[in-house]
Amino acid sequence: MKKNNQSSGPDYKKIYMDIIHLKYPEKQQYCIKILSKDKLSATDIIRLNKIIFSLHSETTFSLNQKHRCYDKPAILEILDYQKKHNLNNTQVSKHFKISRNTLAKWKKKFLV
Known part of the structure; x- marks a missing residue:
């Protein structure tokens, strides 16, 4: 228990x-x-x-x-950071060291 x-x-x-x-x-x-x-x-x-x-x-x-894993609150926090600071996918990907394609997939999945 x-x-x-x-x-x-x-x-x-x-x-x-x-x-x-x-x-x-x-x-x-x-x-x-x-x-x-x-x-x-x-x-x-x-x-x-x-x-x-x-x-x-x-x-x-x-x-x-290469071994990072993001849960839903982490993804939403990163996307919120992008919106708050008015950044494009390239700028956010460099800041957090993640793929631009990953960001685009997250946006489609969580912000649609």
């Missing part, structure tokens, strides 16, 4: 705090504002990844990029 206080997904806040504490303590000052939130959104997790891993190695970052 599942306890009521447990969520179904991983505790990203604890995972990233452990990574920073154990491997990258010098990057803690850059991540503290994001990690101080009660709940991390998909864009918060993307920002943490950029701060921690993209500066470490661009090759590692690009390999990890």
Whole structure:
């Protein structure tokens, strides 16, 4: 039986705090504002990844990029970001490092 206080997904806040504490303590000052939130959104997790891993190695970052998975709230947040900042698909794809085709499919599926 599942306890009521447990969520179904991983505790990203604890995972990233452990990574920073154990491997990258010098990057803690850059991540503290994001990690101080009660709940991390998909864009918060993307920002943490950029701060921690993209500066470490661009090759590692690009390999990890292939294994990203976005849930519906994350997709809607990215599409909302695009609308809020008045960006086209190319600009958003560069910002979040996702395919323009993926963005177009998301728009057809979720914004029609």
